Amino acid sequence: MTVQPIQTLATKTAGLPSRLYIGGKLTVGEGEPMVVISPGTEEVVAEFAGASPVQVEAAIAAARQAFDSGAWSGLAAGERAEALRRMISYLFAQRDRLVDLAVREAGCPISSGSMAAQVQTPLQHGLDTLDLFLKLPEFEENPLPFAQRITPKGGAIQSLRRNLPVGVVAAISAYNFPFYTNLWKVIPALIAGNTVVLRPNPLTPLSALIFGEAAEAAGLPAGVLNVIADKGAAGGVMLSTHKDVDMVAFTGSTAVGQQVMVQAAATMKRLQLELGGKSAQIYLPDSVQAARLAAIQVCLGHAGQGCAHGTRIFVPQAEKAEAMAAMAAAFANVRIGDPADPATTMGPVISAAQRDRCQHFVDLAVAAGAKVVLGGKRPAAPERGFYFEPTILDTPDNKNPAAQEEIFGPAVCVIGYRDIDHLVEMANDSPYGLSGYVNGKDINQAIAVAARIRTGTININGGLLSAYASSGGWKMSGVARERGVEGLRAYQQVQCMNIQGA
Numbered sequence: 001m002t003v004q005p006i007q008t009l010a011t012k013t014a015g016l017p018s019r020l021y022i023g024g025k026l027t028v029g030e031g032e033p034m035v036v037i038s039p040g041t042e043e044v045v046a047e048f049a050g051a052s053p054v055q056v057e058a059a060i061a062a063a064r065q066a067f068d069s070g071a072w073s074g075l076a077a078g079e080r081a082e083a084l085r086r087m088i089s090y091l092f093a094q095r096d097r098l099v100d101l102a103v104r105e106a107g108c109p110i111s112s113g114s115m116a117a118q119v120q121t122p123l124q125h126g127l128d129t130l131d132l133f134l135k136l137p138e139f140e141e142n143p144l145p146f147a148q149r150i151t152p153k154g155g156a157i158q159s160l161r162r163n164l165p166v167g168v169v170a171a172i173s174a175y176n177f178p179f180y181t182n183l184w185k186v187i188p189a190l191i192a193g194n195t196v197v198l199r200p201n202p203l204t205p206l207s208a209l210i211f212g213e214a215a216e217a218a219g220l221p222a223g224v225l226n227v228i229a230d231k232g233a234a235g236g237v238m239l240s241t242h243k244d245v246d247m248v249a250f251t252g253s254t255a256v257g258q259q260v261m262v263q264a265a266a267t268m269k270r271l272q273l274e275l276g277g278k279s280a281q282i283y284l285p286d287s288v289q290a291a292r293l294a295a296i297q298v299c300l301g302h303a304g305q306g307c308a309h310g311t312r313i314f315v316p317q318a319e320k321a322e323a324m325a326a327m328a329a330a331f332a333n334v335r336i337g338d339p340a341d342p343a344t345t346m347g348p349v350i351s352a353a354q355r356d357r358c359q360h361f362v363d364l365a366v367a368a369g370a371k372v373v374l375g376g377k378r379p380a381a382p383e384r385g386f387y388f389e390p391t392i393l394d395t396p397d398n399k400n401p402a403a404q405e406e407i408f409g410p411a412v413c414v415i416g417y418r419d420i421d422h423l424v425e426m427a428n429d430s431p432y433g434l435s436g437y438v439n440g441k442d443i444n445q446a447i448a449v450a451a452r453i454r455t456g457t458i459n460i461n462g463g464l465l466s467a468y469a470s471s472g473g474w475k476m477s478g479v480a481r482e483r484g485v486e487g488l489r490a491y492q493q494v495q496c497m498n499i500q501g502a
Contacts, residue, residue, distance in 0.1 A: 022058050023223050023226065029050045030054065031049060032230070033231070034050040034230070034231050039347070041384055045104045050205075051228040053238065060244050061244070062222065063168045063197050077133065077138075077191070077193075083218050084130055084191055085127070086217070090213065091126070091183075091210065092123055094210055094213075094214075095119055101207045104206075105207070106118070106178055107350060108339055110341075117465065118179060123183075126183055129187050130191055132484075133191045136163070155500060158501075159497070160498075162496075163494060164494075166270050167195075168197070170196075170199065170245045170249070171185035171189065173251055176306060182211060195224050197228065198225065199236060199239055201252070237263060240264050242267075245267075246269060247491070248260055251274045251275075254477070257275040276406040277307040279435040279437065279455065280426075280436045281298075283316075283323070286440055288315055291313065292330055294412070295374075297310075299331075299334075302347070303388070304409045305349060305354075307406070310437045312413050312415060313415065314415050320416040324392060346410065347387075357409065358410070361405060365395065368401055369396045370395045372393060373393065393412065393413045393414065395414060398430075404430065427453050430475075433473060434455060436453045437459045437460075439461055454475070456471060466483070470483045471484075
């Protein structure tokens with residue numbers, strides 16, 4: 001493994017978005033200044049005024065008025081889709097800007113495989129989402145038995161479910177894949193007929209501000225989409241407590257998700273929460289050789305900053321040492337450094353605090369009996385930037401702190417299992433249940449093991465990232481789902497309509 005020297009990432013402001021979008025107008029913030037720091041260089045990328053509390057209130061009021069007027073929800077779904085296609089077309093034209101922002105504000109290496117998930121994949125998902133929604137019925141029949149379809153006087157009864165928009169949606173997104181998480185709230189909510197206030201993570205606000213430009217370019221009615229950015233947590237608290245907000249869609253840590261849930265309770269808001277994960281990456285006895293890439297896939301996946309990463313790697317106990325040696329050897333050609341350099345294969349974590357969190361959990365793991373096989377600390381170089389070495393922990397059991405808590409960095413635990421029952425027991429011994437992975441040449445055995453894992457998504461011999469397939473957490477990994485039919489229906493509420501003929 002080699003470490004690259006930092007190449008200066010010049011602080012540029014030309015072309016960077018800096019205006020909020022409230023009530024159909026691009027506007028300058030009136031709140032505290034927001035400073036965006038490059039995780040790769042610690043340089044200031046941008047500085048602009050964030051939203052004031054008055055502006056947050058104005059954004060909510062604009063969304064409320066736009067929804068209640070029916071200016072958007074009253075349109076046919078096809079008309080909404082046409083406007084949103086114009087919006088997505090604008091975003092497609094901004095691909096170079098969005099890639100640049102993924103590098104500069106999120107620290108994603110420009111040449112890494114994660115870059116596709118930062119920009120290109122969500123853009124295509126946006127179009128796919130519109131196509132999927134247009135295939136869903138507004139009305140669905142309830143399956144009444146025949147005897148209940150006839151009135152005592154011989155008339156007919158029909159019972160229907162009507163799918164309607166929820167209302168005003170507060171979309172609060174994450175920092176790791178900011179454009180992706182922004183789009184995966186904005187587009188499904190809008191096509192379903194809702195109005196939206198988008199509030200990005202303060203660490204990565206710039207790619208969200210482009211949504212305001214896109215809404216203006218597409219000619220969305222005023223108030224349908226509002227984009228604010230503010231320093232600290234005040235804006236998020238307002239959105240999750242305000243009486244005029246009907247739903248909160250949040251992606252982030254379980255700890256913050258719990259706070260959002262509490263804050264939303266007083267006004268009975270609908271919730272869609274995608275939270276933390278500690279997913280099991282399982283290698284059955286016939287596929288242990290494939291485990292050599294298990295750690296590098298996590299660590300090179302945006303420096304391990306992915307809630308669905310398989311950070312608990314399970315291999316047969318008898319082959320654990322050999323598997324860990326192969327995993328460590330896979331990092332020989334990894335290049336840590338400036339995410340703007342095309343030669344970089346692994347970039348930084350988002351902040352100094354996140355880098356310190358990685359170190360904290362490595363230290364806890366070692367104190368509880370784990371051994372560091374690779375990495376385990378900040379690299380000697382680059383001197384600037386929030387870097388942490390790719391780390392493999394030889395973990396004695398699943399009770400180790402590093403196996404129980406989400407680290408959200410380039411660190412994995414390798415855990416040995418005695419037999420399949422022991423494996424399943426440990427895989428399910430987690431407060432989280434977001435995703436999981438089972439690798440096995442015997443497909444029937446792999447499916448049988450996968451069926452026993454308690455998680456919202458389970459991937460067998462590979463994964464799928466599609467607008468047509470949903471994901472969502474069980475247990476402390478969240479509520480409701482994103483993508484797919486279920487992800488669209490999350491932004492709708494059901495009205496039961498019973499119709500009795502003469």
